Amino acid sequence: MNALPRATELGLVGCHVCGLACSDAPFRRDPEARVACPRCGSALHRRKPASYRRTWALLIAAFIMYIPANVVPIMRTASLNEIDNNTILSGVVELWVKGSPDLAVIVFVASIVVPMLKFFTLGTLLVSSQRRSDWALPQRARLYRLVELIGYWSMLDVFVVSLLTALVRFNVLSRVEPLPGVIFFGLTVVLTMLASMSFDPRLIWDGRDTDD
Amino acid sequence: MAIISSDALLICEHCDTVYRRRLLARGEVAQCARCHAVLERHQGLSINVMLALVLTALIMFVQANVWPIITLGLNGQYSDSTLWGMIIAMWRQQAQVVSVLAAFTLFFFPLLKMLTLGWLLWFARSGRRAPGFMPMMVTLHYIGPWTMSEVFVLGALVAIVKAHVYFDVLPDPGIYAYAVLTLLITVFAGVDLRQLWELTTEPNA
Known part of the structure; x- marks a missing residue:
């Protein structure tokens, strides 16, 4: 033993x-x-039931939602003389230029780096564990724990759009409206969270076992 | 073969390695030798302290929901919003999915978590299991990852900075209540609620 x-x-x-x-x-x-x-x-x-199948399904669904989440604008700002549609990326750029660069970095990490990291990490974990690979085991385990820990912070942008929608309602002078991108983005976050919950990290270590 | 009580064993949730449990001293953290995940932390907070924290959090949560969070000003017009104002605004603006998400992650789940915990801890003070202990512990396990008040606080901060360029921004009591709530959540982050299984006994046992 x-x-x-x-x-x-x-x-x-x-x-x-x-x-x-x-x-x-x-x-x-x-x-x-x-x-x-x-x-x-x-x-x-x-092991968590049907872990590979469920995680794959949820991850692919999340990725499908992630494309419109980035392409479709998430928020419209309307004032007397201009109407502006913002995507996630343009929001980060605006924050960098007009507001504070440090906060722009936080939003960039939460909205763009974290979801990408989740797709990359869970994809890698799924493929390597299904192949029963014993490559970089402690690092893969650590990566999974990181994804679990930071995953829900991606909701940040969804809450920012929601608050601005509720606050900026000065009739014709200035208004903020949510656009469908924010719905896709919210769904992406929920689906990636469900995906990382369905993955069983014990599978990472099962490769070397002869049982099962 | 010696039979060890199952309470004396600890199975790493991340890699299934089995350990014999050891009492931890203050500040000690047990780490898995195989995958380096945290197995167990020394639980420094007594049940009374936890209950006090939960009650404080509940009071702060009520404040955070009753008062407006931020007020914006533009040419003498003012506009403010509470959390529910935000949830309703999103519903009316054809973003019902987001509205429901916000209602659950920022209101229903945090409230359910605090009420359940308060109930369980109240009985745990005398070492008893509250009525409904088992389903409540299972519920707490499942709603744990879906409470997002701390994310909302950071979101409010970002919204302030974004709005600051075009409007006068006035912080309202709600945002301070949320700041305190975030501090309490951080203090509570190291608490492993599973200890309640060991700290309490069934009424008839």
Whole structure:
């Protein structure tokens, strides 16, 4: 036995919800068994169910939403003499030029870098884990935790547009309206969050095992 | 074969490595030797302190929702908005999806989280499990990632800077309440709620 035994080797399965170490005896008899955690009542699984399929599906759906989220304007600013449609990128540029560059960097990271990083990271993790690769294991594990930690900050731009819509309503003088891009962007964030939740990081480490 | 109580074992959520649990001293963090994920932190906050924090957060949350967040001024006209004003404005502007997202991540989930936690902690003070303990703990686990008040605060900051170019910007009490709420969320970030499973016992057990 390994110096760092894994749950399967010890006949255990950890509850995804409450963390309790449970016996995996029912799974040994029938791998498809439906077993509830004795402590919290949630369904027990060795790995999150259909992790690859669900994560792929959600990630692809998120990517499809991400294209209109960037191309379609997210916000319209209208004043007496001009109407301006803003995309995510033009919003960042405007903030850089007129407002404060440091905040522009934060918005750039939250709205553009983080979603791209999620697509790239989850895509890499899916491909490498499905190939049972043992390349850069600790780094891949760390990347997954990073994506989990920062994922929801992408909602930043959605909230900015919402607040400006509610605040800037000076009739003909000045108005802000949301445009469909912001809906696509909100959906992208939700779908990428669901995708990273469906991915089971234990799969990263399953490559070297001979069991399963 | 020796039987170890399952409470004495810790399974790394990120790679499935099994550890024997050890009591952690103040400030200590147990890290997985295989994937370096955090296994467990020393939980420095007592149940009473946690309850106090949750109640403070609840009071701040009410303030943050009752008062306007920001006021904009243009040529003597003023316009302000509360969180619900924003949710309603987005609904009316054909962005119902965003409106519902904001309502859940900024209002319903945070409120549900605080009320549930307050309820569970109130009973946990005497080591008891509150009525509905099990489904509530499961609910807390699932809504955890979907509360976004701290993101909204940063969003308000960005909105202020953007609006500042064209309008007079006046901060309202709501934004201060949100700032305090964000501080409380940060203090609470290191708390592992799963400890409640161990700190409480079933009424009939």
